[in-house]
Amino acid sequence: MSKDIRDETATPAAAPGHRRHRAPRRPVAALLALLFFFGPALAFVLGVRPEAIENRPLADLPSPTEGWDFFPAFSTWSTDHLPLRAQAVRFNAELSQRVFGEAPSYGTDPGGPATGIPSGDSSATQTDGAPAAAQYPRVLEGQDGWLYFGPDVAEPCQATRSLDEVFHRVDRLRSAVEASGRTFVVTVAPDKSTMVAGSLPDTYLGQDCATERRTAFWETLRATPPTGYLDLRGPLEAAQEATGDPIYRPTDTHWGPRGAAVYTEQLATRLDSALMDGTRFVETGPTSQPGDLADMLGLPHDDPVEGVELRRDGVTPVGRDSLEVSELSDRPDRVLNETNGAPLFQPRTVLLGDSFTNASTAMIGQFFADLTLLHNEVAADSPQTVADALAESDVVVYEIVERVFIADGGPLLDDASLSAIESTLAANPR
Structure with a gap:
């Protein structure tokens, strides 16, 4: 042989x-x-065209004028826009489930704050045994099919500013807005891991440091909330308790239609309680919505939800076909409404929000005569775009998700953004 x-x-x-x-x-x-x-x-x-399979839009094509930053940005763009990428991820996920009985692990970038979060200062440090360069998962698999967004844990554990510094910067933003004669409202969309904590895994990387910072954050908000703060967590928990069903969705990062209704109602009531006149939230029965976290794992899934619609007598859109507004982008989107029935909020308003406002676009725009929508992360690349939008407004609303607020408050609170806002609003008082 x-x-x-x-x-x-x-x-x-x-x-x-x-x-x-x-x-x-x-x-x-x-x-x-x-x-x-x-x-x-x-x-x-x-x-075949590329699909957005992560909890963010597809990356834009970078410009060669960006210097050395062009190369990593181009790599991200080329990956995002690769045809059949979504199908490959789904195939990999199904294969992993069949062979190993679990979804594949897709980790976050090791070290530093999560992708999309500017570095800020380093006054906050990690508080538990998880190493600073830990490979946090992008998706946490919880109990009974519940999925959680990995940055709910990674960002609190890799925070770049102390909570005192974050609240100081919020106050600095508020001072700039109010000193110019404008009204300021700030609200925090609670993380799913805060609202539906009972279905989290029994143990996971960063559990101690995330829990510690989250607890300190909410205790501070309850004890000494910043001026202009609108509480959403309490009303969301009340609605969740009243129905007996989680207000967030099993395989998505965000609240469902009922959560969007709570957010919209609370914001409208804060601006003017009379806005609820002629407003009806109508139960429309069971429906379903696709889950973004399931897509991130390559295992598309539709979550069953109870449908809720917002109906306002006599309100009609101006220059568009529907009262629903577009998702927030990197360019100011101004929408106008008129009414012969339910009242509209007349002061010109700018709403700087994120994906939780995007999850509420079917409802949020119907209370305003003149509303400008802009994603709050635009401040990272174009602080002056945000400053100019604020200068054209009478009321400023800042909606920010808990995990980003905990980490560093978001790019809107960076020095460059605050400086641009302070100088621009001071030159354009109301």
Whole structure:
């Protein structure tokens, strides 16, 4: 037997027979290689387009004028816009589930704050045994099919500012707005891990440091809330208790329609309690919505939810077909409404929000005669865009998700943003 093997690999007579045995594999390997390298291009030609499968929009194509930042930004853009990427992720997830009985692990970038969060100062440090460069998962698999967004844990554990510093910066923003003669409202959308903590895994990386910072944060808000603060957690918990059902969705980061209704009602009431006149929240029965966390794992899933609609007598949109507003983007989006029935909030308002406001677009715009929507993270790249939008407003609303507020308050509270806002509003008082 040993001689035969040596003869196959070493003698001319044996080699042809060996090649004939392996020959059929080469075309298969070549075909697989061609599919790997050219499959996405072929899919694009056939009309397949990239999908947003993470909890953010697809990255924009960077400009070469960005210098060295162009290369990592281009890598992110090319990955996001690769055709068939979503299908590949789903295939990988299904294979992992079948072979290992669990979804694949997709980690966050090790070290530093989570992607999209500016570094700020380093006055806050990690408080438990999880290493500073820990590979936090992008999605936490909880109990009974519940999924949680990994940054709910990663961002509190990798916070770059102390809570005192975050609240100081909120007060600095509020002072700039109010000193210019404008009204300021700040509200925090609670993390799903705060609102539905009972379905979190029994243990997970960063459990101690995230819990400690989250607890300190909410205790501070209850004891000494910043001027202009609008509490959402209390009303959300009350609605959740009244119905007996979680107000957030099992495989999505955000609240469902009932949570959007609570957010909208609380904001409208804070601005003017008379705005609720002629307003009805109508139960529309069971429906479903796709979960963004399930998509991130490559396992698409629709969450069952109880449908809720907002109806305001006599309110009609101006210059658009629907009262629903578009999702927030990096450009100010001004929407106008008129009414012959339910009252509208007349002062010109700018709402700086995030994905929780995006989860409420079917309801949030119907209370305003003149509303400008802008994503609060625009401040990271274009502080002056935010400052100019504020200068054209009478009322400023800042909605920020808990995990980002806990980490550093968001790019709106960076020095560059605050300086631009302070100087611009001071030059344009109301």
